[in-house]
Amino acid sequence: MKPLLELEKTLFNVEWKVIKIKRVLDTPITDGPHETPELLDEGIPFLSAESVKKGKLEFNLKRGYISQEDHEKYIKKCKPQRDDIFMIKSGATTGNVAMVETDEEFSIWSPLALIRADKEKILPKYLYYFIGSTAFKEQVEISWSFGTQQNIGMKVIENLFISVPPLSAQEKLVEYMEIKAVQIDKLIEMKEQEISLLEQQRQSIITEAVTKGLNPNVKMKDSGVEWIGEIPEQWxxxxxxxxxxxxxxxxxxxxxxxxxxxxxxxxxxxxxxxxxxxxxxxxxxxxxxxxxxxxxxxxxxxxxxxxxxxxxxxxxxxxxxxxxxxxxxxxxxxxxxxxxxxxxxxxxxxxxxxxxxxxxxxxxxxxxxPTIKEQIEIVSSIETHSNQILKLIQSIQLQIEKLKEYRQALIYEAVTGKIDVRDMELD
Missing domain, CATH: 3.90.220.20 (DNA methylase specificity domains)
Known part of the structure; x- marks a missing residue:
């Protein structure tokens, strides 16, 4: 298997091992129920693949709530707890991961696979970073199968490979990745805020033009429609x-x-x-x-x-x-x-x-x-201003993609031993 060979040749220290992931797990990989529960307006949060966003579990994107009775039934098979890792195992986002950072009670659905680290062998955070790295994702992509959608079985996941350094090295690597990831994530967040502001500006330009026209000095009247507000008198x-x-x-x-x-x-x-x-x-x-x-x-x-x-x-x-x-x-x-x-x-x-x-x-x-003449002028004005904003947005999106690639490269190099952080000063 190519990913295994790639891992083996990148390790800098003989104390690193390349082993199947199942050898560092506390329990076999499992998933949530394969039945569809009744969703309620309140109760126990019920999460599925859409809750996995940017490496975290977003509870505001839950499927809904389930009853205490259903929850008690489901946790007999799969009871999430802090430091668990969830990997999406079916659908368009197969391979994406998130880590549990709460003690809140919740249940998961079958598209999520629960991966729990044996803390005597591997740090949960190190395992999380490795599973989210290209070193692991490439193995997932060549191992998944296709039915109506791409998917990967839990037994298949268990037999994928991971590189494991000693616990002391894991601690140093996690510290390094946390520092670097936070720095990059802050930059990405700032760029995303820039895009949000530009999109709001574009929305404002378009809404203003189609409801108010282009002449700021024209006499206005009340449209009688809340979302429109005032319009030019002749409209x-x-x-x-x-x-x-x-x-x-x-x-x-x-x-x-x-x-x-x-x-x-x-x-x-x-x-x-x-x-x-x-x-x-x-x-x-x-x-x-x-x-x-x-x-x-x-x-x-x-x-x-x-x-x-x-x-x-x-x-x-x-x-x-x-x-x-x-x-x-x-x-x-x-x-x-x-x-x-x-x-x-x-x-x-x-x-x-x-x-x-x-x-x-x-x-x-x-x-x-408006008149046809005014409509033509409005469209021309919108496209001129809108295209300028869209070019800025495209430029920022490209910067974000480069930052994400850089983040992935740093993590890949760390978890495959290309970066020796043992004597590195971290701050």
Whole structure:
């Protein structure tokens, strides 16, 4: 196995060992229940893969709460405790890890594997850093299997390899990694705050332009709509349903027409552009594709809250999770797209069950209606200012990726023995 060979040749000290991870564990790797419990409004927190974020367990991202009775049943198999490590073992984020840093009672679901260190052989924090390093993740990636999604079995995880120095060296390495990781994480956090401020600035520019226009000296009037506020005196406020056609999905079957099929994930093809001009999949259908310039938005699920609003200017089909909005001549499609983006889809969604948007939310929506000339000018101004901000955001995102790569490289070098920290002064 290549990762094992890589580990063996990087170790600087004969006291380091390359062994299977199961030899340094206090208990066999286990997971949560494979049944779906009843989720409650209060009770014992119930966590799954989405709670693993940036190496930590985020309790605010829990699935929900379960009863004390279910909790007592589940902890007979898997009872989390402080210093446990959770690794996601199925789904798109397979291999991501988090460490338990609380004594709070909670239960986990089956996508999480519980890994518990034998503290006489390995420090939990050292084990956490190693499992999160590329030295371990590469082994996970070549060992996982694919069904409906990527996954890795607990017995497979137990037989992956880890490099283990003496406990005294582990302590020094953990101290080194903690200092370096905190320094890098602070830099990343600062960069992320910069992005957040820039995104708020972009939101403000777009909202101001589509609801107030570009002339700061124009006479204003009350729109009568809370989210809009005042609008230029000559503008109208209209119900959106009067000026649009809404299209849902069609069943894709063999037929005479060929056109791109757009899915929710396609809205992420280029997150820094408003337009999508192609899709990876071409569909056949005996029904004509949706023609004209149109706006695609998510119509159900968590994607609604990502506020993805995209203009498509080619005939296309859409899947059941998307809605197509085709404006009439009174609205420029680009202006209406920015207007919907400014309104924020999550704020108008029906969240009584699964979040969803349909014509019941879209048609009654009251929106400002400038002249076509003003709409064109507004879109041009937005794109000029928005693109400047997006370029800054892209630059900062690249800096963040470089910092993350640097962090991973430091940890990899530490846990594989490329850095000798035994006599290093740490502060």
């Amino acid at each position: 109208e406020v209209v119900k959106l349903g009067w000026f649009i056609s809404i299209f849902g999905s069609v069943e894709i079957t063999d037929g005479q027409y060929k056109a791109p099929l757009f899915k929710v994930n396609d809205l992420n093809m280029d997150k820094n552009k408003l337009y999508l001009n192609e899709s990876n999949e071409i569909a056949d259908n005996n029904i004509k594709p949706i023609s004209g310039n149109k706006i695609l938005i998510p119509k159900r699920g968590a994607a609604i809250f990502t506020n993805k609003v995209r203009v498509v200017n080619v005939p296309c089909y859409i899947d059941s999770n998307l809605m197509a909005i085709v404006p009439k001549k009174e609205f420029r499609v680009e202006y209406l797209a920015y207007l919907l983006w400014a309104r924020r889809l999550g704020d108008i969604a029906d969240t009584s069950t699964i979040p969803q948007i349909n014509n019941k939310q879209i048609n009654p929506l009251k929106v400002p209606l």
